[in-house]
Amino acid sequence: MSRDNAAVVGVGIRKVTLLGHPVLRATARRLKPEEVRSADVQRLVREMAVTMEEYDGVGIAGNQCGEGLAVFVMGLPKGTKRHPDGIELTVVFNPVIKPLGDETQEDWEGCLSAPDLRGRVRRHLAVELCGLGLDGKAFKRVYEGFPARVVQHETDHLNGLVYLDRMDGLKTLAYMSEMGRRA
Numbered sequence: 001m002s003r004d005n006a007a008v009v010g011v012g013i014r015k016v017t018l019l020g021h022p023v024l025r026a027t028a029r030r031l032k033p034e035e036v037r038s039a040d041v042q043r044l045v046r047e048m049a050v051t052m053e054e055y056d057g058v059g060i061a062g063n064q065c066g067e068g069l070a071v072f073v074m075g076l077p078k079g080t081k082r083h084p085d086g087i088e089l090t091v092v093f094n095p096v097i098k099p100l101g102d103e104t105q106e107d108w109e110g111c112l113s114a115p116d117l118r119g120r121v122r123r124h125l126a127v128e129l130c131g132l133g134l135d136g137k138a139f140k141r142v143y144e145g146f147p148a149r150v151v152q153h154e155t156d157h158l159n160g161l162v163y164l165d166r167m168d169g170l171k172t173l174a175y176m177s178e179m180g181r182r183a
Helices: 003-009 039-054 145-158 176-182
Strands: 059-061 071-076 087-099 104-109 117-124 126-132 138-144
Touching: 039 059, 039 071, 039 087, 059 145, 071 145, 087 145, 104 145, 117 145, 117 176, 126 145, 138 145
Parallel strands: none
Antiparallel strands: 059 071, 071 087, 087 126, 104 117, 126 138
């Protein structure tokens, strides 16, 4: 849903919660299937999707929208520089991830809750994701590469972690404006 469509259907853009707000460090509350299907929660995920797009994100967690609920949204159109294959718009409630294999990769990450910063984080290359979908039904999917990184990043949010906690020291932490000058 685009920002222009948001006004038509009455979906608001939320302010992204910034690092330092206690909701980002709390463990999010898991939802029951009937809660997932409620009008309030369905509206929340629509607002999360519009907010993610407005802030040019690839994923956003419930606590980044000020809600301590175990839900994240991820998506990216095909043909983008970040991931040319794109990521299908996906809503996940109560995510649980399981690494598939021991292979990891260090790469750059950023976060809407710590704007303009980037740092290198080691993540598993493939994960199995279990959770509830938008309909409240359980599902299981495998993600590899960049989408697996997004799943791990967003699931961390719901456990009170940010990517800075996963960095091996802060030597790679950089402002995007400085990174652009050196590229």
